[in-house]
Amino acid sequence: MIYMEDMVITEQAQIANEIFRIKLSGHSIPKNARAGQFVHLQVPGHLLRRPISVCSIDRKKRVISLVYRISGKGTVKISRLPEGATVNVLGPLGNGFPIFDMEPGQKALLVGGGIGVPPLYELARQLRKRGIDVTTILGFKTKHEVFYEREFSRIGSTFVTTDDGSFGEKGLVTDFIKIRNFPFDRLYACGPEPMLRALNEMFPGKNLYFSLEERMACGIGACYACVKRTGTGVVKVCTDGPVFHSGGIRL
Amino acid sequence: MNRLAVSLPGLDLKNPVMPASGCFGFGREFARLYDLNQLGAIIIKATTLEPRIGNPTPRVAETPGGMLNAIGLQNPGLDKVLTEELPWLEQFSVPIIANIAGSTLEEYVEVARRISTAPNVHALEVNISCPNVKEGGVAFGSVPATARKVTEHVKMVSKVPVYVKLSPNVTDITEIARAVEAGGADGLSLINTITGMTIDLATGKPLLGNRTGGLSGPAIKPIAIRMVYEVSQVVSIPIIGVGGIQSAEDVLEFIYAGASAVAVGTANFTDPFICPKIINDLEPLLDEYGIDRLEDCIGRSWK
Numbered sequence: 056m057i058y059m060e061d062m063v064i065t066e067q068a069q070i071a072n073e074i075f076r077i078k079l080s081g082h083s084i085p086k087n088a089r090a091g092q093f094v095h096l097q098v099p100g101h102l103l104r105r106p107i108s109v110c111s112i113d114r115k116k117r118v119i120s121l122v123y124r125i126s127g128k129g130t131v132k133i134s135r136l137p138e139g140a141t142v143n144v145l146g147p148l149g150n151g152f153p154i155f156d157m158e159p160g161q162k163a164l165l166v167g168g169g170i171g172v173p174p175l176y177e178l179a180r181q182l183r184k185r186g187i188d189v190t191t192i193l194g195f196k197t198k199h200e201v202f203y204e205r206e207f208s209r210i211g212s213t214f215v216t217t218d219d220g221s222f223g224e225k226g227l228v229t230d231f232i233k234i235r236n237f238p239f240d241r242l243y244a245c246g247p248e249p250m251l252r253a254l255n256e257m258f259p260g261k262n263l264y265f266s267l268e269e270r271m272a273c274g275i276g277a278c279y280a281c282v283k284r285t286g287t288g289v290v291k292v293c294t295d296g297p298v299f300h301s302g303g304i305r306l
Numbered sequence: 307m308n309r310l311a312v313s314l315p316g317l318d319l320k321n322p323v324m325p326a327s328g329c330f331g332f333g334r335e336f337a338r339l340y341d342l343n344q345l346g347a348i349i350i351k352a353t354t355l356e357p358r359i360g361n362p363t364p365r366v367a368e369t370p371g372g373m374l375n376a377i378g379l380q381n382p383g384l385d386k387v388l389t390e391e392l393p394w395l396e397q398f399s400v401p402i403i404a405n406i407a408g409s410t411l412e413e414y415v416e417v418a419r420r421i422s423t424a425p426n427v428h429a430l431e432v433n434i435s436c437p438n439v440k441e442g443g444v445a446f447g448s449v450p451a452t453a454r455k456v457t458e459h460v461k462m463v464s465k466v467p468v469y470v471k472l473s474p475n476v477t478d479i480t481e482i483a484r485a486v487e488a489g490g491a492d493g494l495s496l497i498n499t500i501t502g503m504t505i506d507l508a509t510g511k512p513l514l515g516n517r518t519g520g521l522s523g524p525a526i527k528p529i530a531i532r533m534v535y536e537v538s539q540v541v542s543i544p545i546i547g548v549g550g551i552q553s554a555e556d557v558l559e560f561i562y563a564g565a566s567a568v569a570v571g572t573a574n575f576t577d578p579f580i581c582p583k584i585i586n587d588l589e590p591l592l593d594e595y596g597i598d599r600l601e602d603c604i605g606r607s608w609k
Contacts (some may be wrong), residue, residue, distance in 0.1 A: 102368060102524070102575075103373055145578065243359070269363055270366055275337065275339075276334075
């Protein structure tokens with residue numbers, strides 16, 4: 056079910072360079088959202104909504120948190136909305152990460168790059184709850200952009216890389232994975248496409264799930280804006296995804 | 307008495323509000339959100355003879371008061387629309403207007419001939435105004451003689467009334483409108499999107515994969531109103547008004563300008579519940595302005 060509701064901002068905080076976290080209190084959306092889904096936020100004075108992935112879900116308190124990067128006029132406006140204000144939200148949207156086909160004791164490797172990190176957090180929490188062994192590798196440009204390293208550390212082994220070596224290991228997440236060779240039953244990743252492409256080449260035929268991003272309009276599958284090519288045709292990121300098996304899409 | 311009812315060739319509508327082609331897919335996404343029976347009619351996404359995968363991404367960009375799109379007529383092709391999409395829509399008692407497009411005259415004719423036999427297709431909307439494809443589309447809609455020719459050929463084979471969707475990207479839209487009327491069109495839809503461009507400052511290059519796109523949304527409403535106003539005075543066939551409609555007030559404005567019904571496009575992306583919302587707001591709006599029947603208001607701005 057997709058809901059449209061006015062949600063109350065209970066927190067608005069900058070957590071890293073150009074990275075903000077907003078917590079939204081509501082009813083049906085927090086109740087029904089799953090890891091890997093996204094919500095579509097109405098920005099005052101803008102025609103198109105902004106799709107932002109769900110970072111964590113508190114079903115009991117009916118609160119979701121979103122972590123987003125300032126990347127244009129719309130996100131600047133979102134970041135200036137004060138606590139206590141309401142924002143119109145459409146969601147939950149998209150398919151979310153497959154979780155329930157994983158067995159307790161299995162190993163999941165989570166790989167996040169920059170603003171691709173947030174959706175992996177709720178995923179890590181849910182996997183951990185099911186008794187799955189979670190290892191997380193997070194990549195950022197510099198130490199000023201690092202976020203949620205401590206939060207992931209509480210769930211499982213967590214490693215951080217930065218392009219300039221100012222925090223954690225120097226280099227790209229994919230270089231680090233090559234060196235360290237983490238065993239996994241399934242890999243979940245979200246981040247820039249070059250990172251996803253590199254992972255795809257590193258682990259041909261393995262069980263990889265990627266969460267993708269594309270410019271969107273409606274968010275519900277009607278406008279055909281956010282498409283990705285597959286071997287045979289096109290898929291919509293908003294409704295066929297945003298999570299795809301690596302074999303199903305052409306990166 | 308249904309104060310919102312309007313009557314057009316092939317279309318006895320309980321209200322004048324229909325989602326515009328390309329902004330509603332084939333209805334499936336919105337059927338999960340509300341009962342489609344509330345709608346006056348549904349205009350389905352442009353259908354071509356063969357499946358089309360559309361343009362490269364990015365396909366949309368927000369602009370002040372509007373958006374640019376260059377989807378490129380992505381659709382599953384006529385066979386699938388006939389065997390899957392239209393039969394699925396039969397569960398609703400809402401007339402369907404089939405938007406058709408093509409790269410050649412023959413393609414328009416073939417799609418028109420076959421899709422017009424579907425039981426729930428009450429009218430065709432001939433898309434000679436898509437700005438986002440290299441062949442066909444607006445190439446057929448910018449020269450009066452060509453627009454007339456497409457209309458005549460589609461009319462020859464169609465089992466249902468034919469509406470022609472006009473492009474605003476012309477010097478004089480009334481000239482095209484008259485040509486299409488002379489070609490036998492039963493009605494007109496106007497306007498399609500206005501060709502535009504936005505450039506990404508980070509790269510210095512056009513943002514859209516197709517470079518240019520069609521501008522829609524409230525930014526184009528005054529242009530659409532002006533064109534409906536002009537065209538409705540020189541033709542005697544009814545007009546479906548399209549362009550930036552977001553509210554019941556906008557609907558009334560189009561009706562006053564000379565439209566007999568309206569199509570809501572981009573606003574469906576801002577608020578997926580916008581069509582039923584507008585429909586519910588219409589009667590109170592008629593009360594507010596002391597209007598008995600919406601149909602009495604058609605063209606009041608110039609009558």
